[in-house]
Amino acid sequence: MAHDATQLSPLSAHKSQGLKGRMRVPGDKSISHRALIFGGLARGITKISGLLESEDVINTAKAMAAFGAQIHKDNDGIWFVEGLGTGSLLEPSTVLDFGNSGTGARLVMGLAGAHAFSTTFMGDGSLSGRPMARVLNPLREMGTQVLGRSGDRLPLTIHGADPATPITYRVPMASAQVKSCVLLAGLNMAGTTTLIEPVKTRDHTERMLRGFGAELGEEINEAGETILTLQGLQELTAQDVIVPGDPSSAAFPIVAALITPGSDLLIEDILLNDTRTGLITTLIEMGGDITIENERNSGGERIGNVRVRSSRLKGVTVPAERAPSMIDEYPVLSVAASFASGETRMEGLEELRVKESDRLAAVAAGLAANGVPHEEGNDYLIVTGGSNHIGGGTVATHLDHRIAMSFLTLGLGAEKPVTVDDAAIINTSFPGFVDLMSGLGANLG
Numbered sequence: 001m002a003h004d005a006t007q008l009s010p011l012s013a014h015k016s017q018g019l020k021g022r023m024r025v026p027g028d029k030s031i032s033h034r035a036l037i038f039g040g041l042a043r044g045i046t047k048i049s050g051l052l053e054s055e056d057v058i059n060t061a062k063a064m065a066a067f068g069a070q071i072h073k074d075n076d077g078i079w080f081v082e083g084l085g086t087g088s089l090l091e092p093s094t095v096l097d098f099g100n101s102g103t104g105a106r107l108v109m110g111l112a113g114a115h116a117f118s119t120t121f122m123g124d125g126s127l128s129g130r131p132m133a134r135v136l137n138p139l140r141e142m143g144t145q146v147l148g149r150s151g152d153r154l155p156l157t158i159h160g161a162d163p164a165t166p167i168t169y170r171v172p173m174a175s176a177q178v179k180s181c182v183l184l185a186g187l188n189m190a191g192t193t194t195l196i197e198p199v200k201t202r203d204h205t206e207r208m209l210r211g212f213g214a215e216l217g218e219e220i221n222e223a224g225e226t227i228l229t230l231q232g233l234q235e236l237t238a239q240d241v242i243v244p245g246d247p248s249s250a251a252f253p254i255v256a257a258l259i260t261p262g263s264d265l266l267i268e269d270i271l272l273n274d275t276r277t278g279l280i281t282t283l284i285e286m287g288g289d290i291t292i293e294n295e296r297n298s299g300g301e302r303i304g305n306v307r308v309r310s311s312r313l314k315g316v317t318v319p320a321e322r323a324p325s326m327i328d329e330y331p332v333l334s335v336a337a338s339f340a341s342g343e344t345r346m347e348g349l350e351e352l353r354v355k356e357s358d359r360l361a362a363v364a365a366g367l368a369a370n371g372v373p374h375e376e377g378n379d380y381l382i383v384t385g386g387s388n389h390i391g392g393g394t395v396a397t398h399l400d401h402r403i404a405m406s407f408l409t410l411g412l413g414a415e416k417p418v419t420v421d422d423a424a425i426i427n428t429s430f431p432g433f434v435d436l437m438s439g440l441g442a443n444l445g
């Protein structure tokens with residue numbers, strides 16, 4: 001069921017002692033979206049274990065079904081996707097509703113933009129405010145027509161050219177969604193698409209393209225930029241995909257364990273791809289007692305178990321270059337920083353302004369409501385931690401799951417309870433968050 005923005009569900013977090021146990025978090029969101037998309041393009045039946053069954057990902061499944069893919073789930077929770085072949089999607093007869101999901105909307109725009117039919121996209125109040133020009137501009141260069149309200153925001157309709165023109169595109173901001181949109185469009189049209197990525201971002205699209213049997217050229221130029229070349233209309237072959245635990249979801253129990261005394265948690269089977277591990281690197285630099293156990297390869301990705309115990313943290317400077325590898329983790333890092341001695345400086349945060357909310361502003365407001373000293377700049381945040389008297393505030397989530405989970409985490413370590421105005425939005429990425437955290441000893445309610 002879609003999240004209903006008119007029905008807010010407030011929730012409070014109270015000071016907790018000792019989060020303990022062995023746990024798993026739901027499957028990685030980025031890999032789950034892509035498994036459904038590549039499964040829908042491949043010949044044969046793709047089998048997906050551990051798919052994240054959150055609102056964001058279910059909306060992508062519905063979109064792939066609307067393009068003609070056959071999708072079902074068996075009694076053991078395994079998902080099966082029978083694909084149509086690259087360049088062969090069918091015109092959807094319904095409006096595609098992506099709810100809260102930037103990834104779903106932007107990746108599927110790449111698919112649809114390469115097909116000579118009309119596809120209409122809509123989303124919730126948050127997604128309808130997020131910029132789509134970053135994907136619509138490269139699609140326009142390929143000949144895709146766009147019809148919608150001003151400012152390139154949802155709802156909008158796109159119609160691919162016949163034939164579409166492959167392009168060479170330099171991604172102007174650090175965005176795996178933009179990279180993936182262009183590659184998915186290129187895969188579905190004749191000719192060679194070249195993508196230049198100045199700053200490396202999560203590489204799941206590249207790994208899965210190759211995993212489904214496509215050839216993808218990759219080299220680094222003198223400027224250190226990655227150049228990807230992709231021949232369109234390559235046939236993909238269905239695969240078995242095992243989705244590892246999402247490090248962006250594991251971030252919440254990890255930080256909760258660090259800031260609550262007496263904690264000792266083992267989180268199993270977490271994705272450890274190094275385009276995703278910036279938060280773990282940063283927390284270890286802050287003095288976090290975090291170790292990686294049983295590191296291994298699974299389906300082309302590095303995974304492992306993360307052991308975390310309560311720790312005394314100290315403030316650090318997080319360099320701007322690290323931002324792409326922890327872009328969704330700054331809200332919860334700000335929470336860890338609230339409990340660290342001294343200042344934590346986070347730089348290069350401009351992309352946070354265009355997430356589900358303006359996350360820089362939402363974090364700053366949440367810190368202010370809970371008495372945590374901080375300074376918000378255009379693209380940086382400085383948090384001064386270590387005060388014993390924080391908490392007591394109510395935080396506006398602005399339809400942003402990460403704001404909700406981050407400030408509930410703050411409340412587990414703070415002197416006074418912390419309330420978020422809406423916990424229902426958490427289902428967009430982490431269904432079961434409240435039960436899972438409560439089972440470890442978190443005092444939520």
Ligand SMILES: O=C(O)C1=C[C@@H](OP(=O)(O)O)[C@@H](O)[C@H](O)C1
Pocket residue numbers: 029030031102103174175176177178180202327328351
């Ligand atoms: O490609 C992806 O799966 C994602 C890319 C990131 O967005 P940007 O591409 O906007 O940085 C991230 O914030 C999002 O949660 C998932």
Ligand SMILES: C=C(OP(=O)(O)O)C(=O)O
Pocket residue numbers: 100101102103104328355356402429
């Ligand atoms: C930014 C996020 O997701 P999306 O862009 O897919 O909405 C997120 O999950 O933190």
